[in-house]
Amino acid sequence: MPKEKAIEISDLKKNYSGGVEALKGIDLTIEQGDIFGLLGPNGAGKSTTISIVCSLLHPTSGTVKILGNDVIKNPSEAKKHIGVVPQEFNFNIFEPCAQIVMNQAGYYGVARDISRKRTAELFEQLGLSDKAKVPSIKLSGGMKRRLMIARALVHNPDILILDEPTAGVDISLRRSMWTFLEEQNKKGLTIILTTHYLEEAESLCGKIAIIDKGEIIEQGKTQDLLAKLSKETVILYTQSIPKEFSNNKFRIVEENTLEVELHKDDTVLSVVKDLEGQGIIVNRMKNKSNRLEELFLDVVEGH
Numbered sequence: 001m002p003k004e005k006a007i008e009i010s011d012l013k014k015n016y017s018g019g020v021e022a023l024k025g026i027d028l029t030i031e032q033g034d035i036f037g038l039l040g041p042n043g044a045g046k047s048t049t050i051s052i053v054c055s056l057l058h059p060t061s062g063t064v065k066i067l068g069n070d071v072i073k074n075p076s077e078a079k080k081h082i083g084v085v086p087q088e089f090n091f092n093i094f095e096p097c098a099q100i101v102m103n104q105a106g107y108y109g110v111a112r113d114i115s116r117k118r119t120a121e122l123f124e125q126l127g128l129s130d131k132a133k134v135p136s137i138k139l140s141g142g143m144k145r146r147l148m149i150a151r152a153l154v155h156n157p158d159i160l161i162l163d164e165p166t167a168g169v170d171i172s173l174r175r176s177m178w179t180f181l182e183e184q185n186k187k188g189l190t191i192i193l194t195t196h197y198l199e200e201a202e203s204l205c206g207k208i209a210i211i212d213k214g215e216i217i218e219q220g221k222t223q224d225l226l227a228k229l230s231k232e233t234v235i236l237y238t239q240s241i242p243k244e245f246s247n248n249k250f251r252i253v254e255e256n257t258l259e260v261e262l263h264k265d266d267t268v269l270s271v272v273k274d275l276e277g278q279g280i281i282v283n284r285m286k287n288k289s290n291r292l293e294e295l296f297l298d299v300v301e302g303h
Contacts, residue, residue, distance in 0.1 A: 003031035003032050003033060003034075004031065004032045004067070005029055005030070005031060005032070005065070005067075005068075006030050006031060006032045006033075006034065006066070006067060006158065006159050006190040007028070007029070007030040007053060007064070007065070007066055007159065007190075007192070008028075008029050008030075008063075008064070008065045009026060009027060009028040009029070009049070009053075009062070009063070009064050010027055010062055010063045010064075011025045011026075011027060011061065011062040011063070012025065012026045012027075012028075012049070012052065012059055012061075012062035012063070012064060013025050013059060013060045013061045013062050014045075014048050014052065014057070014059050014060050014214075015060045021214050022045055022048040022214055023045050023048055023049065023052075023059070023060075023062075023214045024213075024214040024215050025062065025215075026045070026049065026062075026211070026214070026215065026216045027216065028049075028209055028216060028219065030190065030192060030207075031190075032067075032158070032188070032190050033185070033188060033190055034190055034191070034206060034207055035182075035185055035190075035191045035193065035204055035205050035206055035207075036190070036191065036192050036193065036205060036206075036207050036208070036209070037193050037194075037195065037201040037204070037205035037207070037208040037209070037222070038050070038192060038193070038194045038208075038209055038211065039194070039195070039198070039201060039208055039209070039210050039211070039292075039296060040210055040211035040212055040300075041212060041300060044211045044212045044213065044214070045211045045212075045213070045214045045215075046163075046194045046211055047163070047194075048214075049211070050084075050161060050163060050192075050194065052064055052071065053066070053071065053082070053161065054071075054079070054082060054084055054161065055071045055072075055075040055078060055079055058072065059072070065078075066078040066079075066081050066082060066159065067081050067158060067159075069081070080108065080155070080157070081157055081158045081159055082157050082158075082159050082160075082161060083151075083152030083153050083154075083155065083157035083159070083160045083161070084152055084160075084161045084163075085145075085148045085149055085152045085160070085161065085162045085163065085165050086148070086163050087163040087164040087167065089136075089144050089148070091136055091147070091148075091151070092136070093135065093136050093137035094135050094136075094137060095135065095136060096132065096133050096134060096135055096136075097123075097128060097131045097132055097133075097134055097135075097136050097139070097147055098116075098119050098120075098123065098132040098133065100136060100147065100151060101115075101119045101122065101123075101147070101150050101151045101154050102115045102116060102119050102154070104151045104152075104154055104155070105118065105119070105154040105155050107155075108155035110154070110155055115154060118154050118156070119132075119150065119154060120132075122149075122150040122153060122154060123150060125180055126146040126147075126149060126150055126177075126180060127146065127176070128143065128146055128147060128150065131143065131147075141169060142169040142170060142173035142174075142177075145165060145166070145169055145173075145177065146173075146177065148165075149162075149165070149177070149180075149181075153184070157189075158188075158189070158190060159189070159190045159191075159192065160181075160184070160189055160190070160191050160192070161192045162181075162191065162192065162193045162194070162195075163194050164194060164195055164196065165177070165193070165195070166178075166195065166197060166200065167196075174200075178200070178204060182204070193205060198290050198292045198293045198296055199290040199292070199293070201222075201292055202222060202226075202290055202291060202292035205222055206221060206222060207219070207220065207221050207222060208220075208222050208225065208292075210296060210299055210300065212299075212300050212303045213303065215303075217299050217300070217303050218295075218299045222292070225295055226291050226292065226295060228295075229291060229294060229295055229298070231261055231262060231263045231294075232261075232262050232287060232291060232294055233259060233260070233261050233262070233287070233294075234259070234260055234261075234262055234268065234271070234285055234286070234287060235253070235257065235258070235259055235285060235286050235287075236250075236257070236258040236259070236260060236271070236272075236275070236282050236285045237256065237257055237282070237283050237284045237285065238256050238257070238258060238275070238280050238281060238282050238283060239256065239280075239281045239283060240256055240280070240281075241255075241256055241258070241280060242278075242279060242280070245278065245280065247278070249261075249274075250275075258275075258280075268285065
C-alpha cells in the first residue's frame with residue numbers, strides 16, 4: 001500500500017527581479033514517514049524551496065501541497081501541519097525558554113494548559129528541563145538548537161523541516177539530537193533536512209534529492225543512488241609495504257598506507273587479494289570520503 005504524500009511539489013518556479021531563475025520547474029514528492037534530505041551547494045535553490053513550502057515566499061508558478069493542502073490557496077491549513085527549525089536563531093533572547101515554546105504553541109491555537117504540559121515533555125526529552133526559566137541568551141549554541149526543535153514541535157506537527165540543524169553543534173550534542181529526532185520519526189513524524197554534513201544525510205536519510213542551479217538533478221532512495229557511484233576511493237592500512245612494491249593502481253600516501261580508486265566493477269575483496277598475492281596484508285580500511293559526498297560531487301560537477 002503506497003504511503004500518503006506529505007509534500008507534493010509540481011513544476012515549481014521562482015523568478016526574482018533582474019531575470020534570476022531561482023527555481024526552474026522542480027518536481028518533488030516526499031512521503032509521510034520519510035526522513036528526506038534536500039541537498040545542494042550554496043545558492044542552489046534549497047532555501048527558496050523551503051521558504052515556499054513554509055508559505056514565506058510566493059512562487060512565480062507551480063504548486064506545493066502539504067498533506068493535500070495548497071500552500072497558496074489554503075496557507076493557514078497547510079501551516080498547521082509543519083514545524084520549522086530555521087538555520088538562524090530567531091527568538092527573543094531575553095525571554096525564558098519555556099515561555100518561548102509556549103508562546104509558539106499559542107500561535108497555533110494550543111490551549112495554555114496543553115502547551116505547558118507539551119513543553120515540559122519536550123524539554124525533558126531534549127535535556128532542557130533545567131533551562132525552562134533561563135533566558136535563551138544564556139544557552140550554548142547546541143542548547144539553542146534544541147530549543148528551536150522544541151518550539152517547532154510544540155503544536156505536534158506532522159512534518160518537521162530542519163535547515164542546517166546541526167551547524168555549530170558539537171558531536172555529542174549532534175548525536176543525541178538525532179537520536180531524539182529518529183525516535184520522533186518512528187512515531188510517524190516526517191522529517192525534511194537540509195545539511196552540509198553529508199555523512200549525516202547518508203546515515204539518516206532514506207531518500208534524498210540534489211538540487212543545483214534551481215533544478216533537481218538527482219533524487220531517489222539514498223542506497224539506490226549510492227549504488228550508481230562510478231568510483232570510490234578507499235584507504236588501506238597494511239602491516240607493511242615492501243620497498244620494491246610498485247603498482248600503478250595504488251598510491252602510497254604514508255608509511256604502510258595505500259590509496260586505491262575502485263571503479264564500478266572492482267570489489268574491495270579483489271583488491272585485498274591482489275595485495276596479499278604481493279605479500280601485503282591489509283589490517284583495516286576506510287572510505288577516503290563519505291560516499292554521499294562522492295555522489296554529490298559527481299552529479300553537481302557534471303551538471
